[in-house]
Amino acid sequence: MKNKLSRRDFIQNSLVAGIGISMVRPLTLFSIPKKEQMKLGLVTYQWGRDWDLPTLIANCEQTGLLGVELRTQHAHGVETSLSPAQRAEVKKRFADSIVTCVGYGSNFEYHSPDKAALRENIEQTKEYIKLCKDIGATGIKVKPNTLPSTVPREKTIAQIAASLNEVGKFAQDYGQLVRVEVHGPITAEIPNMKAIFDQVTEKNVKVCWNSNELDLAAPGFAENFDMLKEWIGDTVHIRQLNIDDYPYQELLNSLSTINYSGWILLEAGEEVPDRIAGMKEHLSLFNSLKANITRK
Structure with missing residues (x-):
């Protein structure tokens, strides 16, 4: 009986052939080196705002942003x-591709008085956590946006942290993470995010580092990173x-240094003539950065 080649394997093999990777170093472009995952x-x-789901998946397959x-x-x-059948179809589309549905990027926030x-x-948030489970994702992104001036900081x-604990506890039953984007003109200040996470008790509530200018504010990038690294x-x-001149x-x-093995997600906001070319360029730039990683 012949072994059947799955669509996932077929696409993976086609990508390798298409970019001309040698047999000596197979899958160099898309593989994850053992040292840095x-x-x-x-x-x-x-960059993906106007792509329907089949187009989005196809473009990610083509460019290597997987x-x-x-x-x-x-x-x-x-x-x-989406109905249960439609949710199952979304899950199947990802399962049949080499692209991972990392999660869902919501605008839910918990600072309102x-x-x-x-x-x-x-x-x-709880309803979208259910959606994440149904489509095969692993978590939902939420965010604080500000600290209202009319309310004591x-x-x-404490309200944001309590809300995160509530949705985090709910998400545990669905096997989901709650990813808290470092976001907002005030809440993106690293000490404020640390103050929130000092009160977060649910282990599946995590920081989504957001590469903001405020990361560079005094006392500096290294110290700010250290403030949040245990929750990333x-x-x-x-x-x-x-x-971008971000470091x-x-x-x-x-x-x-924290053995990070997750996703670095490109959140591009500038218009470019060719988004496919831009995605390919960013994979190359990212691989160069990764190849030059040094630990202090």
Whole structure:
């Protein structure tokens, strides 16, 4: 009986042939070296905003960005309005490809002093956690956005942490992570994020490092990274490597010191003439950074 070649294997083999990788070093472009297990993927924030799901998966297969964080309210249309059959179809599309559905990128936030608004964000987070489970994802991205000036800072920080603990506990029953993006003009300040996570008790609630300018504020990148490193999960967001002066090499060096083996997700916001070419270029740039990782 002949061995059948799965579609996943067929695509993997086709990619290898298409990019002309030698037999001496197979899968160099897409493989993960034993020393550094970080992988490059895509947040569909801008570059994937108008791609339906088959197109998104095909473009990621073509370019080698083999993990995807699906952004809410984008053309791929992966929302809680999907029926059970539609959710199963999304899961199957990823299972039949070499692209991993890393998770879902929501806009849920927990800083509002309006109790009804806060409860709505918490309950909707729970519904999307169910969606993540159904489509084969491993977590949901949420974010704080600010600390309202009308409320004592400590009160809002405690409210955000308590909300994260509630949705984190809920997510455990679905095998999901809650990934908290370092986000917002005030909450992206690293000491404020640390103050939140000092009160987070659920182990599946993790930091999603977001490569913000505020990471470089006093006392400096290294010290700020150290403040949050114990909570960093399996997703890190980066911007465009060819136009941003953020210290990405230092970021990868620092991630290496904590044996980070998760996804580095490209959250590109600038328009480019050819997004496919841009994705391929970023894989090359990322691989160069990874090849030059040094540990202090």
